[in-house]
Amino acid sequence: MVEIPGRGPDGAPSFASAPGDDGPPPASLFARVGGEPFFTALVEHFYDAVAEDPVLRPLYPDDLAEARGHLRGFLIQYWGGPADYSALRGHPRLRMRHAPFRVASAEREAWWRHMSAAVRASAAGPAEQAELLAYFDRAADAMVNAPG
Numbered sequence: 010m011v012e013i014p015g016r017g018p019d020g021a022p023s024f025a026s027a028p029g030d031d032g033p034p035p036a037s038l039f040a041r042v043g044g045e046p047f048f049t050a051l052v053e054h055f056y057d058a059v060a061e062d063p064v065l066r067p068l069y070p071d072d073l074a075e076a077r078g079h080l081r082g083f084l085i086q087y088w089g090g091p092a093d094y095s096a097l098r099g100h101p102r103l104r105m106r107h108a109p110f111r112v113a114s115a116e117r118e119a120w121w122r123h124m125s126a127a128v129r130a131s132a133a134g135p136a137e138q139a140e141l142l143a144y145f146d147r148a149a150d151a152m153v154n155a156p157g
């Protein structure tokens with residue numbers, strides 16, 4: 010019988026004997042950064058900057074509390090924590106949810122500047138910071154919906 014790497018003799022995935030497997034699967038980023046308190050602090054740092062930003066502030070409602078809660082819940086869910094965001098808000102559909110707001114390069118740049126500063130000021134280690142920064146950079150590109 011030909012054994013398929015990573016599979017048991019019956020062809021079913023084997024998690025006990027995968028070649029090169031020398032431990033449990035890596036923990037989610039959510040777990041590696043210490044869970045919810047990390048995301049609470051990250052989002053707080055980010056929105057404190059948004060509150061003072063002349064380009065971004067006009068896009069948001071007067072009270073930023075809900076926006077803070079939504080971003081926090083989304084990021085917790087995205088990085089492997091509890092899925093409370095979708096229980097409350099449904100499928101993220103982030104591009105669609107941003108369609109009412111004009112997101113051109115100035116808005117994207119301001120958003121990225123504040124979020125990357127929040128990540129760099131956070132307690133996450135270098136590998137987790139790099140992962141978060143790469144994700145936010147790509148996600149911010151995806152949210153651009155206007156020229157200029």
Ligand code: HEM
Nearest residue numbers: 068069076079080083098106110112116117120148149152
């Ligand atoms: C690129 C520039 C961006 C701008 C200008 C922007 C702006 C906004 C605005 C104005 C809202 C609505 C807030 C409210 O009405 O309460 C919002 C909501 C939200 N944004 Fe962004 N955003 C940007 C990028 C991103 C990115 C990259 C992500 C994810 C990584 C993100 C995640 C969210 C989430 C989760 C919400 C709440 C959605 C909901 O209603 O459930 N945004 N954003």
